[in-house]
Amino acid sequence: MQRRIFLKTATLGAATLAFPSLLRAQGKEPIRIGFPLPLTGPFAAIAGDMKQGAELAVDELNAKNGILGRKVELLIRDDQLKPQVGAQRTQELIEKEHCQFIVGGLAAHVQMAINEQTKKAKVLFISTSQSDEITAKPDASTITFHEALNPTITSRVVGKWVMENLGKKWWIVYADYAWGKQNNAVLIETNKKMGGTVLGSTPYPLGSAEFSAHLPKIQAAKPEVLMAVTPGADDIAFLKQVKSFGMHQQMKLAKPLHWISVAKQGGPELYQDVYGGVNFYWELQDSIPEAKRYVEGFNKKFGIPPGDYGVYAYSAVLEVARGSELAKTTDADKVAEALRKSPQYNHVKGKQWWRACDNKSIQDMWILKGRAPGKTKGDWGLLEIVSRVPANEDYDRTCAEKGHTG
Amino acid sequence: MPEISLAALAAQVFTGLVLGGIFVLLAIGLSLIFGLMTVVNFSHGALYMLGAYFGYVLLTHTGSFTVALVLAPLLVGALGLAVERVLIRPLYGRSPDDPLLLTFGLSLVVVETARLIWGKIGLTLDPPRALGGAVNLGFTYFPTYRLFVIAVTAVVLLALWLFLEKTNVGLLIRAASRDPLMVRALGFDVGRVWFIVFGIGTGLAGLAGILAGPMRGAYAEMGVTIIIESFVVVVVGGTGSLVGAVVSGLLIGQVVGLTTFFVPKLAEIIVFIFMAVVLLLRPSGLFGEAGLLE
Numbered sequence: 001m002q003r004r005i006f007l008k009t010a011t012l013g014a015a016t017l018a019f020p021s022l023l024r025a026q027g028k029e030p031i032r033i034g035f036p037l038p039l040t041g042p043f044a045a046i047a048g049d050m051k052q053g054a055e056l057a058v059d060e061l062n063a064k065n066g067i068l069g070r071k072v073e074l075l076i077r078d079d080q081l082k083p084q085v086g087a088q089r090t091q092e093l094i095e096k097e098h099c100q101f102i103v104g105g106l107a108a109h110v111q112m113a114i115n116e117q118t119k120k121a122k123v124l125f126i127s128t129s130q131s132d133e134i135t136a137k138p139d140a141s142t143i144t145f146h147e148a149l150n151p152t153i154t155s156r157v158v159g160k161w162v163m164e165n166l167g168k169k170w171w172i173v174y175a176d177y178a179w180g181k182q183n184n185a186v187l188i189e190t191n192k193k194m195g196g197t198v199l200g201s202t203p204y205p206l207g208s209a210e211f212s213a214h215l216p217k218i219q220a221a222k223p224e225v226l227m228a229v230t231p232g233a234d235d236i237a238f239l240k241q242v243k244s245f246g247m248h249q250q251m252k253l254a255k256p257l258h259w260i261s262v263a264k265q266g267g268p269e270l271y272q273d274v275y276g277g278v279n280f281y282w283e284l285q286d287s288i289p290e291a292k293r294y295v296e297g298f299n300k301k302f303g304i305p306p307g308d309y310g311v312y313a314y315s316a317v318l319e320v321a322r323g324s325e326l327a328k329t330t331d332a333d334k335v336a337e338a339l340r341k342s343p344q345y346n347h348v349k350g351k352q353w354w355r356a357c358d359n360k361s362i363q364d365m366w367i368l369k370g371r372a373p374g375k376t377k378g379d380w381g382l383l384e385i386v387s388r389v390p391a392n393e394d395y396d397r398t399c400a401e402k403g404h405t406g
Numbered sequence: 407m408p409e410i411s412l413a414a415l416a417a418q419v420f421t422g423l424v425l426g427g428i429f430v431l432l433a434i435g436l437s438l439i440f441g442l443m444t445v446v447n448f449s450h451g452a453l454y455m456l457g458a459y460f461g462y463v464l465l466t467h468t469g470s471f472t473v474a475l476v477l478a479p480l481l482v483g484a485l486g487l488a489v490e491r492v493l494i495r496p497l498y499g500r501s502p503d504d505p506l507l508l509t510f511g512l513s514l515v516v517v518e519t520a521r522l523i524w525g526k527i528g529l530t531l532d533p534p535r536a537l538g539g540a541v542n543l544g545f546t547y548f549p550t551y552r553l554f555v556i557a558v559t560a561v562v563l564l565a566l567w568l569f570l571e572k573t574n575v576g577l578l579i580r581a582a583s584r585d586p587l588m589v590r591a592l593g594f595d596v597g598r599v600w601f602i603v604f605g606i607g608t609g610l611a612g613l614a615g616i617l618a619g620p621m622r623g624a625y626a627e628m629g630v631t632i633i634i635e636s637f638v639v640v641v642v643g644g645t646g647s648l649v650g651a652v653v654s655g656l657l658i659g660q661v662v663g664l665t666t667f668f669v670p671k672l673a674e675i676i677v678f679i680f681m682a683v684v685l686l687l688r689p690s691g692l693f694g695e696a697g698l699l700e
Contacts, residue, residue: 040526041526209625214670217414217667220414244539
């Protein structure tokens with residue numbers, strides 16, 4: 001009898017040691033959110049903002065009651081802006097670190113690789129990177145959600161605004177990868193639909209620092225608007241070289257997106273009179289109460305105002321929490337179902353919602369313009385809001401166009 | 407497609423000249439080091455990056471671009487001397503793979519260290535006020551700073567040529583590259599020649615870095631792609647040939663520039679296509695002598 005009890009306890013003990021997941025299953029272990037991000041490379045500045053947004057969300061959750069009464073842990077990994085590395089980090093986060101959720105990604109092509117892994121492992125993924133394919137067949141899935149804007153929405157909104165306000169003769173320069181190509185295509189389509197002309201459109205390899213070879217041709221073509229689809233650090237090198245050739249005096253400069261973290265790095269002289277869209281800007285705190293709460297919380301924790309992409313990270317982590325609480329479980333299918341059933345949320349910038357047929361977040365956008373040096377509001381107030389574009393599903397492709405049937 | 411004007415094409419040639427100038431500065435250092443020491447210096451890109459960062463630090467501390475432009479290459483060159491003395495010298499006489507692996511590892515260490523010191527986010531350098539803005543060349547507006555880069559590159563190349571052709575040390579370097587054994591037999595310290603050459607080569611990488619900084623910014627990964635393109639320049643020019651490095655650097659600058667003009671999609675790979683074609687026609691490069699690599 002004695003011996004039997006000993007054996008029983010010993011086996012149980014050994015089993016627990018060998019399989020810590022047994023403990024986890026009992027619900028005492030924290031809930032883990034894996035977060036792959038390009039912390040190094042040309043997107044480092046934006047990734048830094050996202051890391052902080054996610055950290056703030058996790059802090060706020062843990063200060064209350066975590067998720068389902070369990071502590072929340074955030075595991076951030078560097079995907080180096082490479083799809084293979086993103087896939088590998090995601091696999092490790094799921095298999096070795098036992099993350100229940102994956103949130104993150106910042107480059108369209110890396111995000112697709114992350115999505116492959118989460119789909120395979122049946123883990124819920126909320127993407128915080130722009131992409132058209134992620135919510136379209138064959139990449140879309142019932143457990144893949146897309147918090148960020150996408151090239152279709154961004155370039156339709158910004159393209160329309162530019163056509164109406166800046167000029168109809170364009171030249172487009174775009175980074176030659178998924179996000180850049182999609183924006184280029186949508187910009188051309190929007191321009192043509194509204195009766196404009198695209199004088200030319202030139203691709204360049206993502207992560208370039210040298211654009212001079214593209215510029216004489218553009219200068220000679222004399223467009224009214226130069227559209228720069230130049231993400232991350234590329235943006236600074238591009239604008240710097242464009243301005244050194246004096247082209248800002250010959251044409252208007254516009255971009256599908258502004259990134260506050262990048263603009264801060266480049267400085268007001270570079271960004272003066274440059275137009276672009278955003279999903280968020282910290283000066284929205286003057287008009288939106290949720291934005292004010294977010295900006296204040298961010299400022300308190302990090303000593304700087306938040307950027308734009310960090311809002312995706314923040315919001316997506318809170319959506320993981322909201323979905324889990326609604327479903328009362330971390331099971332991917334059930335959380336996904338719960339989010340689709342009560343799709344509306346407002347964490348940062350007013351009402352937004354998940355479109356049920358493709359798990360796409362529909363949200364407001366704003367158009368910003370670079371202030372003149374000397375007219376900026378502090379270190380971070382380089383841009384001013386010139387227009388708000390309210391959330392509208394029609395800016396995205398329809399679910400039928402994305403290949404979703406029934 | 408807009409009509410291609412002569413003015414735009416001329417402006418294109420000028421931008422190609424700047425691209426080529428940076429290639430030449432990097433390739434000539436690589437070629438000098440390889441030709442003399444058969445060391446393939448993989449840390450060259452990392453030293454180029456350090457040139458830009460050192461330039462940034464000097465510029466913010468002294469406020470003088472001239473000081474940064476002179477001191478940054480000297481500092482990088484001094485670092486190069488230390489690398490030769492401490493890391494590379496023990497590997498002489500071993501297979502060329504050993505210094506290659508060592509310098510490759512070194513480049514990883516340097517890049518990671520730069521991230522630790524200056525952060526993962528790049529820094530922006532501004533050209534001095536006097537060199538800001540654009541100049542009217544008659545056919546186009548061209549950035550003043552880029553003209554300055556062309557001028558500096560030309561002056562440095564001329565100085566290097568005079569040094570190698572007209573001074574005793576230069577004579578010794580040329581002799582040691584042709585026949586180190588004979589030079590040693592004549593009583594000269596070949597090790598010291600190598601030491602100096604490594605310093606000059608790495609200093610030129612630093613110069614390329616500080617020159618590129620105000621155009622492209624300073625960031626930890628800036629040397630990663632350019633080192634590969636510079637190797638292509640060296641190979642196309644003929645490994646070990648200095649004239650080859652200059653001609654091929656300028657040529658590749660134009661090839662990249664004109665390809666970007668006519669077929670931008672090909673701009674990224676044209677360098678390699680060009681190399682393949684040159685090597686098919688002239689296996690040892692434009693100015694190369696056969697047998698250096700064996």
